[in-house]
Amino acid sequence: MKQNLSRNQFLVISLTLFAMFFGAGNFIFPPNLGREAGQNFYVAIMFFCATAVLLPVLGVAAIARAKGLQSLVRRIDPVFAVLFTALLYLTIGPLFAIPRAA
Structure with missing residues (x-):
């Protein structure tokens, strides 16, 4: 569509x-x-x-x-998709960007 x-x-x-x-x-x-x-x-x-x-x-x-990061990474493995996405979001936000900006 x-x-x-x-x-x-x-x-x-x-x-x-x-x-x-x-x-x-x-x-x-x-x-x-x-x-x-x-x-x-x-x-x-x-x-x-x-x-x-x-x-x-x-x-x-x-x-x-791919209509989203989850569906793109899910092609590899469903468990990897959850772990990769969670680690990616944590890395981008709370682990690097927020401490650097604070």
């Missing part, structure tokens, strides 16, 4: 993805990377774009296509 997004839904999803992936590291790191790379500037920026843009977009696309 193909569902069209309204303009408001599209805007909310776009801004959410932008906020998730564009942090201080993506604002500060590229100029420093360019300065440090010297004459290898284009190679450094190419690999930075691959790891900071392409891989996250592919990850979001894979989870969206």
Whole structure:
């Protein structure tokens, strides 16, 4: 079933993805990377774009296509799906992000 997004839904999803992936590291790191790379500037920026843009977009696309992280990981093993998802959410929130922001 193909569902069209309204303009408001599209805007909310776009801004959410932008906020998730564009942090201080993506604002500060590229100029420093360019300065440090010297004459290898284009190679450094190419690999930075691959790891900071392409891989996250592919990850979001894979989870969206599978209709959720649980159904994507459940293809491996149902027990692994629960453990992986719980560890992933704990790592992202209470174990790293919250102490760092506090």
